[in-house]
Amino acid sequence: MVGSGVxxxxxxxxxxxxxxxxxxxxxxxxxxxxxxxxxxxWFPTHAGPPEAVTRWGxxxxxxxxxxxxxxxxxxxxxxSLALYRSAPSVPAWATAVRELRPATAQELPSGYxxxxxxxxxxxxMPIHLPWLVDLFSASGGRLRxxxxxxxxxxxxDGWSEVVVNCTGLAARELAQDRSVYAVRGQIVRVxxxxxxxxxxxxxxxxxxxxxxxxxxxxxxxxxxDEHRWDTDVxxxxxxxxxxxxxxxxxxxxxxxxxxxxxxxxxxRPTVRVExxxxxxxxxxxxxxxxxxxxxxxxxxxxxxxxxxxxxLVS
Numbered sequence: 001m002v003g004s005g006v007x008x009x010x011x012x013x014x015x016x017x018x019x020x021x022x023x024x025x026x027x028x029x030x031x032x033x034x035x036x037x038x039x040x041x042w043f044p045t046h047a048g049p050p051e052a053v054t055r056w057g058x059x060x061x062x063x064x065x066x067x068x069x070x071x072x073x074x075x076x077x078x079x080s081l082a083l084y085r086s087a088p089s090v091p092a093w094a095t096a097v098r099e100l101r102p103a104t105a106q107e108l109p110s111g112y113x114x115x116x117x118x119x120x121x122x123x124x125m126p127i128h129l130p131w132l133v134d135l136f137s138a139s140g141g142r143l144r145x146x147x148x149x150x151x152x153x154x155x156x157d158g159w160s161e162v163v164v165n166c167t168g169l170a171a172r173e174l175a176q177d178r179s180v181y182a183v184r185g186q187i188v189r190v191x192x193x194x195x196x197x198x199x200x201x202x203x204x205x206x207x208x209x210x211x212x213x214x215x216x217x218x219x220x221x222x223x224x225d226e227h228r229w230d231t232d233v234x235x236x237x238x239x240x241x242x243x244x245x246x247x248x249x250x251x252x253x254x255x256x257x258x259x260x261x262x263x264x265x266x267x268r269p270t271v272r273v274e275x276x277x278x279x280x281x282x283x284x285x286x287x288x289x290x291x292x293x294x295x296x297x298x299x300x301x302x303x304x305x306x307x308x309x310x311x312l313v314s
Contacts, residue, residue: 003168006295010302011302013141014303016136016139016140022142024144030129030130031126034264040123040128042061042123042296043093046183046265047270047290055301057294058095060297061121063300065121073131074131078119080200081115082116082199083199084116098119098120100116103117111247151174151175161284164287165285165288183226183227184263185223186233186261187260187262189219189220191255191256192214192255207237209244209245210245218255223241229264235260265291265292266291267292268290271289273286288302
């Protein structure tokens with residue numbers, strides 16, 4: 001396994017549960033990865049193809065809902081409100097979430113005529129990723145810090161039977177996949193003034209707006225800047241994020257800004273879950289990358305498909 005983000009760790013654990021001995025190679029500590037920065041609420045964002053996303057997302061939802069019952073996992077079930085300025089159609093993700101219903105007028109912020117209430121998993125990644133590492137290690141897995149220049153280094157190492165490429169943005173070079181591109185995301189982390197409801201307006205005139213309360217803070221966002229590779233904080237954008245989130249939830253005026261965060265989501269036209277032909281005498285190569293803004297939403301579903309591929313002709 002190459003890559004220790006949420007895709008890599010969930011795939012590693014799924015393979016372990018299927019009876020495989022797994023080693024994970026990672027170029028950097030998990031706290032430096034894009035997965036560690038993520039707001040990480042279950043919600044399909046910037047990923048395709050639609051039919052597979054629906055299937056992967058539904059399975060991942062069920063797994064995360066189960067993890068929410070395990071102390072220390074960093075997963076909770078979070079009441080959520082999606083906001084609309086015109087009557088929404090039934091979203092593709094509706095069949096996966098819990099307790100979906102139209103929001104009442106009393107539940108809607110000023111300026112909104114429509115909303116959907118539902119419940120989804122929220123994952124606090126600074127807690128969840130170390131928890132996944134511990135789960136992986138407890139089952140005999142090894143995490144090794146190795147920087148490779150090409151996947152051939154692992155495919156031809158002489159002992160790997162199957163190599164799974166979960167390298168995210170790095171797949172652009174390691175898998176020579178020029179369809180991989182960055183989707184820059186900027187968020188603001190603030191203190192939590194007592195919020196328990198996640199809210200989002202994907203069509204806000206000033207840009208996407210979402211508010212995700214966690215145990216000790218709130219994640220406010222955020223941007224989806226395609227093909228933008230810089231990670232510099234845009235202070236004007238930060239002010240806009242704060243303004244549109246405070247418009248939705250005025251109690252955020254009481255929140256203190258803790259930090260501004262920029263991360264690069266690994267996107268491609270469709271998520272890649274498939275096998276590449278490597279030839280006789282070489283390890284098999286499976287791919288699982290390109291999740292865009294949906295790594296936490298699709299992780300366990302994609303991992304299940306990787307296990308099926310690995311087992312197909314093993």
